[in-house]
Amino acid sequence: xxxxxxxxxxxxxxxxxxxxxxxxxxxxxxxxxxxxxxxxxxxxxxxxxxxxxxxxxxxxxxxxxxxxxxxxxxxxxxxxxxxxxxxxxxxxxxxxxxxxxxxxxxxxxxxxxxxxxxxxxxxxxxxxxxxxxxxxxxxxxxxxxxxxxxxxxxxxxxxxxxx
Amino acid sequence: xxxxxxxxxxxxxxxxxxxxxxxxxxxxxxxxxxxxxxxxxxxxxxxxxxxxxxxxxxxxxxxxxxxxxxxxxxxxxxxxxxxxxxxxxxxxxxxxxxxxxxxxxxxxxxxxxxxxxxxxxxxxxxxxxxxxxxxxxxxxxxxxxxxxxxxxxxxxxx
Amino acid sequence: xxxxxxxxxxxxxxxxxxxxxxxxxxxxxxxxxxxxxxxxxxxxxxxxxxxxxxxxxxxxxxxxxxxxxxxxxxxxxxxxxxxxxxxxxxxxxxxxxxxxxxxxxxxxxxxxxxxxxxxxxxxxxxxxxxxxxxxxxxxxxxxxxxxxxxxxxxxxxxxxxxxxxxxxxxxxxxxxxxxxxxxxxxxxxxxxxxxxxxxxxxxxxxxxxxxxxxxxxxxxxxxxxxxxxxxxxxxxxxxxxxxxxxxxxxxxxxxxxxxxxxxxxxxxxxxxxxxxxxxxxxxxxxxxxxxxxxxxxxxxxxxxxxxxxxxxxxxxxxxxxxxxxxxxxxxxxxxxxxxxxxxxxxxxxxxxxxxxxxxxxxxxxx
Numbered sequence: 001x002x003x004x005x006x007x008x009x010x011x012x013x014x015x016x017x018x019x020x021x022x023x024x025x026x027x028x029x030x031x032x033x034x035x036x037x038x039x040x041x042x043x044x045x046x047x048x049x050x051x052x053x054x055x056x057x058x059x060x061x062x063x064x065x066x067x068x069x070x071x072x073x074x075x076x077x078x079x080x081x082x083x084x085x086x087x088x089x090x091x092x093x094x095x096x097x098x099x100x101x102x103x104x105x106x107x108x109x110x111x112x113x114x115x116x117x118x119x120x121x122x123x124x125x126x127x128x129x130x131x132x133x134x135x136x137x138x139x140x141x142x143x144x145x146x147x148x149x150x151x152x153x154x155x156x157x158x159x160x161x162x163x
Numbered sequence: 164x165x166x167x168x169x170x171x172x173x174x175x176x177x178x179x180x181x182x183x184x185x186x187x188x189x190x191x192x193x194x195x196x197x198x199x200x201x202x203x204x205x206x207x208x209x210x211x212x213x214x215x216x217x218x219x220x221x222x223x224x225x226x227x228x229x230x231x232x233x234x235x236x237x238x239x240x241x242x243x244x245x246x247x248x249x250x251x252x253x254x255x256x257x258x259x260x261x262x263x264x265x266x267x268x269x270x271x272x273x274x275x276x277x278x279x280x281x282x283x284x285x286x287x288x289x290x291x292x293x294x295x296x297x298x299x300x301x302x303x304x305x306x307x308x309x310x311x312x313x314x315x316x317x318x319x320x321x
Numbered sequence: 322x323x324x325x326x327x328x329x330x331x332x333x334x335x336x337x338x339x340x341x342x343x344x345x346x347x348x349x350x351x352x353x354x355x356x357x358x359x360x361x362x363x364x365x366x367x368x369x370x371x372x373x374x375x376x377x378x379x380x381x382x383x384x385x386x387x388x389x390x391x392x393x394x395x396x397x398x399x400x401x402x403x404x405x406x407x408x409x410x411x412x413x414x415x416x417x418x419x420x421x422x423x424x425x426x427x428x429x430x431x432x433x434x435x436x437x438x439x440x441x442x443x444x445x446x447x448x449x450x451x452x453x454x455x456x457x458x459x460x461x462x463x464x465x466x467x468x469x470x471x472x473x474x475x476x477x478x479x480x481x482x483x484x485x486x487x488x489x490x491x492x493x494x495x496x497x498x499x500x501x502x503x504x505x506x507x508x509x510x511x512x513x514x515x516x517x518x519x520x521x522x523x524x525x526x527x528x529x530x531x532x533x534x535x536x537x538x539x540x541x542x543x544x545x546x547x548x549x550x551x552x553x554x555x556x557x558x559x560x561x562x563x564x565x566x567x568x569x570x571x572x573x574x575x576x577x578x579x580x581x582x583x584x585x586x587x588x589x590x591x592x593x594x595x596x597x598x599x600x601x602x603x604x605x606x607x608x609x610x611x612x613x614x615x616x617x618x619x620x621x622x623x624x625x626x627x628x629x630x631x632x633x634x635x636x637x638x639x640x641x642x643x644x645x646x647x648x649x650x651x652x653x654x655x656x657x658x659x660x661x662x663x664x665x666x667x668x669x670x671x672x673x674x675x676x677x678x679x680x681x682x683x684x685x686x687x
Binding site for chain 1: 337344345365366367368369370371373374377385386389390391392393395436452455456458459462472473474681683
Binding site for chain 1: 301303310
């Protein structure tokens with residue numbers, strides 16, 4: 001894989017513009033890998049007039065190929081595992097994953113169940129975890145905004161292939 | 164229909180086919196029948212418009228384990244019909260050695276989803292059921308492993 | 322993607338990741354031009370093995386597990402489990418607890434139907450109604466949070482009663498919320514029954530006649546919108562519904578519009594019932610003691626979830642863990658109606674027909 005040379009002023013300016021666009025208007029996609037819908041409802045509630053995530057420039061849309069952020073919920077069920085990996089691979093670099101809910105962290109109430117992998121981090125690399133069962137919409141917004149603020153500080157590195 | 168009238172009418176309808184009839188709770192009547200009488204019993208209830216099929220439940224009843232022998236026991240299948248507040252349950256037993264029951268999908272087409280779940284979770288074959296596909300287990304689930312049997316303790320490969 | 326059986330038809334696969342619903346499922350529609358000729362659905366993406374897990378947890382732990390079968394109707398699952406365990410142990414919760422349980426059930430019905438209204442309108446492209454109904458839903462979420470401490474998964478049930486009491490401040494807040502929502506319900510009913518564009522999308526779409534409904538076996542508002550008068554709260558009242566009866570809401574429209582109307586009218590009925598409960602809340606304690614080990618017994622408990630009849634079969638074996646917990650959720654019964662109704666309508670009507678039965682995949686798969 002060729003290394004991107006970030007030394008020239010032209011390259012640096014381009015990186016800054018890309019980061020600015022990525023941070024100020026990320027496009028998100030949502031996937032439910034087996035959750036009880038509690039977290040998904042709270043994610044949908046962030047779009048509604050009371051919490052209004054779109055004022056941060058975050059747009060929830062349909063295809064993985066257009067997305068910067070994957071907001072994922074649920075303890076990964078065995079049926080969902082391969083599909084989740086495929087969705088992650090379909091997203092263009094640089095991409096970020098936010099795991100919402102206790103199920104995504106450790107399996108939540110379903111730890112040890114036979115059809116459940118457990119943590120989303122075992123299937124795809126995760127950048128931010130938002131704990132709660134389910135987390136409030138304010139907590140989800142905080143998690144996503146914290147991720148975006150951390151992006152502002154450094155340019156994104158090329159993503160490593162998933163093992 | 165009044166609760167007691169409904170329960171009485173179910174008892175009268177199923178009396179000729181039943182091995183035993185019990186009243187475990189005020190609104191329930193349990194009818195124990197043999198495998199051959201399952202379809203006639205279901206047909207009787209459907210012809211009399213006695214309620215609708217509420218659920219098909221499978222209960223695993225393993226026999227006490229014997230060292231070195233394969234797990235033995237039977238699966239009891241409960242067909243619950245609901246008519247207003249009254250519940251009539253038909254109970255049949257299918258032994259592990261010959262775990263087959265006749266399907267009721269030709270009488271009640273909506274039962275196919277319940278039967279699919281019974282087949283994959285408890286390993287009871289419903290002879291003649293139109294669809295045997297996995298309802299809730301994943302595609303890669305190994306054959307012959309039935310999660311709701313007491314002998315299942317988890318997939319050991321991961 | 323060619324369907325090998327008949328090369329002229331085309332199969333459209335949708336899911337498990339799709340922008341329509343928030344839950345994963347895989348649909349395949351065989352289409353001939355724009356008209357759907359066959360539909361099939363692959364469930365199982367949300368199967369977590371809850372029935373098996375309940376056998377390895379004791380009853381109070383099972384209560385927390387079963388709440389998370391579904392986030393939208395979590396209270397009715399916990400209610401059914403608690404009522405079932407109380408039946409197994411042959412105890413009865415005190416009247417105040419039963420009334421608070423019914424109060425929470427009706428608040429849950431309100432929030433669930435409003436959620437559905439928004440999602441179904443979103444499927445039909447009517448995003449304004451989606452935003453309005455979810456904004457109004459926040460009123461109910463605030464009331465639930467005030468009463469129970471959480472917006473979703475409000476575990477107010479314990480085996481033997483309830484955990485939290487309803488104080489006078491909460492009563493005043495709920496009554497104020499109900500006044501606001503009553504006006505909104507009238508508005509939604511007017512919008513749904515008179516807006517020409519909306520009527521064009523819902524009238525005579527997804528028709529299921531009464532005879533078909535009696536054969537296919539749906540439950541809940543889907544059946545009531547085709548004239549079938551089944552409702553567990555009326556047929557076999559449980560918990561506080563014995564003291565606070567509910568009126569049966571039935572509509573003969575048989576189409577998608579009737580399903581909308583039935584649910585909005587149910588919300589109006591819930592508002593009336595909540596007011597009545599708060600006026601006549603019985604005094605008393607909140608819970609009774611239930612022994613840790615439940616003697617051998619088996620029961621069936623049915624409860625009316627927002628989507629229909631929820632069926633629990635529970636068997637105890639003398640220890641502190643249940644022997645078998647069987648959960649039959651209403652969405653499982655409603656599937657047959659969609660699969661059989663879909664052929665003959667355009668592909669673009671599919672999301673709305675699917676949303677009309679209020680599918681809950683996490684309830685289905687457990």
